[in-house]
Amino acid sequence: MKKFTLAAAVPALLAAAAGVALAASSPTVTTGSATSISTTSVVLNGTVNPNGAKTTYYFEWGPTDAFGVQSKAASAGSGTKSVSVKTTASGLIPGTTYYYRLDATSSSGSAVGSTHTFKTAGNPPPGATTGAVEDLSKNSVTLTGVVYPQNQATTYYFQYGLTSQYGLQTAPVTVAAGTAPVSVIQPIQGLEPGTTFHYRLFVEHGTQDEDAGADATFETYPSPTPKARVSARTTHSSRKVPVTFTTTGKVSGPASTPASLECAGTVRVTYYDGRRAVQTDFAPVQANCTFAAAAPFHKLPGKGPKGRTVKLSVRIRFLGNPYLAPAGARNESVTLS
Secondary structure, eight states, X not given: OOOOXXXXXXXXXXXXHHHHHHSOOOOEEEEEEEESOOSSOXXXXXXXXOTTSOEEEEEEEESXXXXXXXXXXXXXXXXXXXXXXXXXXXSOOTTOEEEEEEEEEETTEEEEOOXXXXXXXXXXXXXXXXXXXXXXXXXXXXXXXXXXXXXXXXXXXXXXXXXXXXXXXXXXXXXXXXXXXXXXXXXXXXXXXXXXXXXXXXXXXXXXXXXXXXXXXXXXXXSSOOBOEEEEEEEESOSSSSEEEEEEEEEEOOTTSOHHHHSOSEEEEEEEETTEEEEEEEEEOOTTSEEEEEEEESSXXXXXXXXXXXXXXXXXXXXXXXXXXXXXXXXXXXXXX
16 A cells, blocks of 8 residues: 655645646736727727636717627737727717726636626717697698707708608708707798608708707698587486486598597587577597586476476587588487486
C-alpha cells in the first residue's frame, strides 16, 4: 500500500489552485462618456475586460431607459486587461436626451454596464397636434391645431383630401421661434356637401425636421338634408295615479350617414288631452341613436267623475341636426281607466 504524505500532496494542491486562478470569468464592462455630440450623432465610449475568454460587446441607446437600438456586435478579444471600445450612434433626434450603456458577453457569462445619458445638440424637431373642426357647413370648415415650435421658427400647413393620402394642402404659414405652444386655425372653402374629408396638421423646420398630427375626419353637411326616420313606443307604469308614461324609440338616417353624426339631437314628446297639451318632455338622442323620455303624472288631466276613462295622445318629434332634417314618429295613444 502506497503511503500518503502531506509533502507529496502540496504540489498537487498548488497546481489545482493555479488552475482555478487561471480559469476565465465573466467579462467586466464600464460604460464611458459620450463624445463628439452633434445634432444627429454621438460617439459612445467604454471599456471591456474579457477576463480570459473570447468576448463580444455592443452599445444600446434610445430615448428611454428601455433603449431600443443597439450597435453591431464587435470583438473585444480574449485577453485579461481592459480594452477601450467605442461606436458611433447616428440618426438621432436633435435636442433630445438619450440613454445608453455598454454590454458584453462571452462563454463564461455576460455583463451590463451602468446606464448613462447624453443630449444631442440643437433644437428638437417641431411638434403638431391636429385639433377639432369649427364652423362646419355644407361647403366650408375651419381646421384647428397646435404647433410646438421648439424654440425655432416653424412652418405649418394643413393637409386634407378624400383619403388619408390627402392630396391638398393650405398655404404654408410660419410662426416665430418660441417655447410656448401656438394654437392655429385655417378656414377652407369650396368643399363638396355631404362628403367625408381626412385632414391633419403638418409642421417643419426646414426640410428634414418635421412632424405631423394625427389623421382626423369630418363630413360636410349634406344638401339637401335627408329626413330622419323616427320609431317610438309609449307605455305606462300603472292604471292609477301617480302614473309614469315612458316613451322610447330610435332615430335613423340614410345608410351613408355615419352613426356618429346622425345620433345627435333632441326628441320632443308632448302629451295631449284632446287638443290641449298637458305636458312636454325632451329626451337627448344617445350615441346608439336611441332615446327615452319619462313623464310622471300625479294627477290625471281633464275633468270628470271618478273612474272615468282618460285617453291621451302622444306626439313624438325629432328636432333635427345638421345631418338629419326634423321628423315625427307615428302618434301614440294611451288610455287609462
